[in-house]
Amino acid sequence: xxxxxxxxxxxxxxxxxxxxxxxxxxxxxxxxxxxxxxxxxxxxxxxxxxxxxxxxxxxxxxxxxxxxxxxxxxxxxxxxxxxxxxxxxxxxxxxxxxxxxxxxxxxxxxxxxxxxxxxxxxxxxxxxxxxxxxxxxxxxxxxxxxxxxxxxxxxxxxxxxxxxxxxxxxxxxxxxxxxxxxxxxxx
Amino acid sequence: xxxxxxxxxxxxxxxxxxxxxxxxxxxxxxxxxxxxxxxxxxxxxxxxxxxxxxxxxxxxxxxxxxxxxxxxxxxxxxxxxxxxxxxxxxxxxxxxxxxxxxxxxxxxxxxxxxxxxxxxxxxxxxxxxxxxxxxxxxxxxxxxxxxxxxxxxxxxxxxxxxxxxxxxxxxxxxxxxxxxxxxxxxx
Numbered sequence: 001x002x003x004x005x006x007x008x009x010x011x012x013x014x015x016x017x018x019x020x021x022x023x024x025x026x027x028x029x030x031x032x033x034x035x036x037x038x039x040x041x042x043x044x045x046x047x048x049x050x051x052x053x054x055x056x057x058x059x060x061x062x063x064x065x066x067x068x069x070x071x072x073x074x075x076x077x078x079x080x081x082x083x084x085x086x087x088x089x090x091x092x093x094x095x096x097x098x099x100x101x102x103x104x105x106x107x108x109x110x111x112x113x114x115x116x117x118x119x120x121x122x123x124x125x126x127x128x129x130x131x132x133x134x135x136x137x138x139x140x141x142x143x144x145x146x147x148x149x150x151x152x153x154x155x156x157x158x159x160x161x162x163x164x165x166x167x168x169x170x171x172x173x174x175x176x177x178x179x180x181x182x183x184x185x186x187x
Numbered sequence: 188x189x190x191x192x193x194x195x196x197x198x199x200x201x202x203x204x205x206x207x208x209x210x211x212x213x214x215x216x217x218x219x220x221x222x223x224x225x226x227x228x229x230x231x232x233x234x235x236x237x238x239x240x241x242x243x244x245x246x247x248x249x250x251x252x253x254x255x256x257x258x259x260x261x262x263x264x265x266x267x268x269x270x271x272x273x274x275x276x277x278x279x280x281x282x283x284x285x286x287x288x289x290x291x292x293x294x295x296x297x298x299x300x301x302x303x304x305x306x307x308x309x310x311x312x313x314x315x316x317x318x319x320x321x322x323x324x325x326x327x328x329x330x331x332x333x334x335x336x337x338x339x340x341x342x343x344x345x346x347x348x349x350x351x352x353x354x355x356x357x358x359x360x361x362x363x364x365x366x367x368x369x370x371x372x373x374x
Contacts (some may be wrong), residue, residue, distance in 0.1 A: 078373040115302035117307055140342050144367045147338035155327050157336065181332045184371040187263040 009047045009057075011037040016054040017099070020106040025051075025113065052116060055103060059120040063127050065089050066149075070131035079137045081150035084177055086128065090153065091170025101161050125150040152176045196222040196234045196244075203241040204286070206361040207293040212238075212300065228315035239303060242290060246307040250314050252276050252334075257318035266324045271364055273315065277340065288348050304365025337365045 015036035019028040030051055034041045048054050069089035073082035096101065107113040128146035129139075137145065138184040163172070195282035202223035206215040217238055221228045235241050256276035260269035274353040281287065312333045342360040349360070 014216060061309065080370055080373050111306070115306045118305035119298070119302045120330065123303055140346065140363055140366055141370050143342050144338060145361065145370045147342065147372060150333065151331060151334035151338060155330050160326065176327055179327055179372075180335065181371045183267055183328050183332045184368050186267050186368075 008037070008039055008043050012039065012044055012047055013054055013057065016051065017102055017106070020134055021102050025106055025110050028174070038158040052113065055107060055113065056116060056120055059124070061093070062090060063124055065093055066124060067131045068130050070128055073135075073136065075084075077134075079132055079141055080094075080148065080181075082132065082135065083145050084129065084174075085178065087149060087153060087173045088170055091168065091173055094157075094169050097160065097165070099171075100157075104161055121150055121154065129171075148180060195224070195226055195230050199231055199234055200244065202243055203238065204289055206288050206294070207242075211340065212293055212297050237350055239300065242294060242300065243303060243307055246311070246348065247282070252280055253311060253315050255316055260299075260322075262322075266319050266322075266328055266332040268324065268334065269319065269363075270332050274340060274360045274364065275357055278355065278360055281344075281356050284347065284352070284354075284356075287344075299343060302309045303328060308341065309338055311340075311360055319322060335367060339367055 012033060013187040016028070016033045016181070019032055019036060023032075028051065030041055032045050033051065033054070034044045037044075066089070069086035070082045073085045107117050125143075125146045130151060130171045132138070132142035132145055144182065152173055156176045158168060158169060159176075160169045160172050199220060202318055203215070204249075206223060217228055219230050221231045221243070222236065224231075235244065253273045255278070256273035257269045260272045264272065270342065273303045285356070294304050312330075315333035315336055316326075316330040319332055325330070339360055343356060343363045346363075347354060347359050348355045
């Protein structure tokens with residue numbers, strides 16, 4: 001067998017999440033994660049800066065999906081509709097609810113991880129605002145539309161995690177977006 | 188002179204901010220802060236848990252102001268109007284722009300402080316959502332209205348700090364709220 005490890009990244013993510021749930025985040029070492037995945041620590045550090053980043057590797061993908069969808073929305077689309085299209089795109093990739101739930105239980109149990117989570121969400125909002133400005137949306141409309149989108153995402157994501165098995169994120173986000181529109185309209 | 192120190196808290200805040208700006212946050216010790224304020228370390232720790240919390244002592248006051256204003260809004264007010272009333276109340280207490288600007292320059296220079304700032308904003312949003320639920324606003328409308336309010340606050344606050352001397356926060360928040368309403372209406 002060569003040095004190439006099939007799906008090393010995915011195996012490390014899986015092993016880390018298992019151990020964080022079993023033992024707690026603070027009690028889990030990189031050595032233990034690599035061992036559980038049948039890989040070396042060196043391989044771990046080729047993929048992740050530290051054991052915290054394993055939990056946030058999805059944020060980069062999420063950002064790409066959001067930015068691409070905002071950029072790809074029809075030129076005539078209003079800013080909030082470009083944001084809604086971006087949330088639809090996110091809903092199409094976030095499908096593994098049991099895994100998201102396990103991950104969230106680890107993050108919610110640790111204030112330091114919660115703060116990192118909020119920083120990642122703020123970065124998503126900033127990236128989306130940038131993509132809206134690229135479309136010619138001025139400030140503060142671009143940042144407000146992006147913040148509205150992230151608020152809808154956050155609140156829908158929590159409802160999704162708390163909801164019944166088999167429910168999907170995308171319809172919840174559409175519902176929350178409609179609710180936000182009603183709320184800001186003062187109804 | 189007795190052991191009671193007039194305005195010890197305010198003097199410690201002032202001294203800390205001066206030192207953070209002069210030397211950087213990481214390079215400033217509690218000993219130095221207490222020394223600059225002419226007080227003891229013991230007095231420092233009677234008022235603040237650590238040197239980070241000095242920068243966030245305003246968050247508790249802000250939360251009280253927001254929650255009281257939401258609770259005190261006319262019973263017939265729509266949720267978003269109760270939130271707008273809360274932002275007006277905040278605008279009436281946040282008047283010292285030079286100080287806010289110095290504080291923000293310290294926070295922005297330090298990722299750990301930025302993460303703490305985001306956590307405080309998330310706590311403000313949660314507190315405001317709670318005050319809305321107390322008024323009988325159901326979820327997710329309560330959380331969405333609160334998140335919209337915090338987004339308006341954040342974006343207006345940044346604009347205020349970047350803006351010309353003598354400008355006020357309250358009118359910027361009213362403008363941003365109007366802009367958010369327009370954005371979510373799809374215009």
